[in-house]
Amino acid sequence: MPVSFACDPAQSRGRLFPERESTFRSCFQRDRDRIIHASAFRRLKHKTQVFIEHEGDYFRTRLTHSIEVAQVARTISGVLGLNAELTEAVALAHDLGHTPFGHTGEDALDALMKPYGGFDHNAQAIRIVTSLERHYALWDGLNLTWETLEGIAKHNGPVVDDIPYALADYNAQHDLELHTHASAEAQVAALADDIAYNNHDLMDGLRAGLFTVEDILHLPLVGACFAEVDKLHPGIDDRRRQHEALRRFFGLLVEDVIAVSRANLEAITPQTASDIRHAGRMVVQFSPAMWRDLREVRSFLFAHMYRAPNVVAKRAEVTEVVTDLFRVFMNDPSLLPTEWEAEVAQADELALARLVADYIAGMTDRFALQAHARLVGA
Incomplete structure (x- = not known):
């Protein structure tokens, strides 16, 4: 049974472009479905999480990661009595703005875009769902509800300093109240992201042989x-042992978020979704003890996975790819997609740089490597 502070689709603030409501789907269900059918969502299949997409079929991609985040988020949302469809929509959309080559690609593009307002993947996700997806007859973007857009923009908290240009541009015409926290549903999506990547990065690092x-x-x-698994299942083979241990680790993270979030909600006794937004703090959280433990896990992963010698070597390689492509397109804008010809013709240097960033950010790993080989050479 939904609680009073859950986002109610019947009370949604609506869409930038008014539409007739569906007779059999809520507005948040429609948002989720539009995200799933978006071109940018399909491209996540070939965008890296940590490893380059073609390095192994079993490693997570942005698509499999997003699906895992949505599964965790929907579970937590259901237990807390929140709107599961809104939670799922935000979870599925949270990585739409990522560049090829994971955070390495984002760092490279952000450095190149510093003179033009920088680059931020959360803001780019807003740009994608409000402008760059161009399939509908009456508007650009997906015309998502205010609540879903708010969740994508600020699921990690208020955005008040150095607002990325892509987010500032949209917010000027459709105020997402960036100074407040997001809904509880969006906060659940943010914590589900932390849970998913802490768990699967350990799995992928073991599979890759970066650590034992x-x-x-x-x-x-x-x-x-691991000690619990060894006690319950002595002699179990290595792969099953790892899976059993890490699914328990996964469960501990979920249970902690649920317990702490319930306590936070009981303490502030919110009556509406607006009370959550104005609580002055995140209400969906890990416990302080869990945060300390997770920081230690993340420190280990940083040293042994994200900065492993072969991963560092690949980071240098793909940074060069992104840098070369940016310079090629800035020097010869005619190489950009033909459907952008009118925009390119009217663009000054700033507008052109942002078009180039849109194009590169939308590339998959394999497309970026192919484009680099074709335009720059091996």
Whole structure:
């Protein structure tokens, strides 16, 4: 049963362009479905999480990561009595703005865009769903509800300093109240993201051979999970042992968020979704103890996975790819898609740089590598 502070689709603030409501889907269900059918969502299949997309079929991509985040978010949202469809929509959309090559690609594009307002993947997700998806007859973008757009823009908290240009541009015409926190549904999506990547980065790092089980037994929570599996299933094969231990680790994170969030909600006794937005703090949280443990896990992953020698070497390689492509398109805008010809013709240097950033950010790993080979050479 939804609670009073859950976002109610019947009370939605609506869409920038008014539409007739569906007879059998709520507005938040329609948002979720539009995101799933978006071109940018399909492209996540070939965008890297940590490893380059073609390096192994079993490693997470942005698409599989987004699906895992949505599954976790929907579970937590249901337990807390929130609107699961809104939560799922925000979770599925949260990585739409990512460049090829993961955070390395984003860092490279942000550095190149510094003279032109920088680059931020959350703001780029807003740009995609409000402008760059161009399939509908009457508007650009997906024409999502205010609540879904708000969740994409500020699921990690208020955005008040150095607002990225892509977000500022849209907010000027459709105020997302960037100074407040997002709905509880969007906050759940943010924590589900943390839960998913902490768990699957350990799995992918083990599979890639960047570290061994013995290397992670000292980590808080993780070691205890392996000890429990060894006690219950002595002699189990390595792959099943890893899966059993890490699914327990996963469960601990989910249980912690649910318990802490319930306590926070009971403490502030919100009566409406607006009360959540104006609570002055995130209400969906990990416990302080869990945050401390997760910081230790993240420090390990940073040292042994994100900065592993082969990963660092690949980071340097793909940074060069993004840098070369940016310079090629800035020097010869005629190489941009023909459907952008009118925009390119009217663009000054600032507008052109932002078009180039849109194009590169939308590339998949494989397309970026192919474009680089064709335009720059091996």
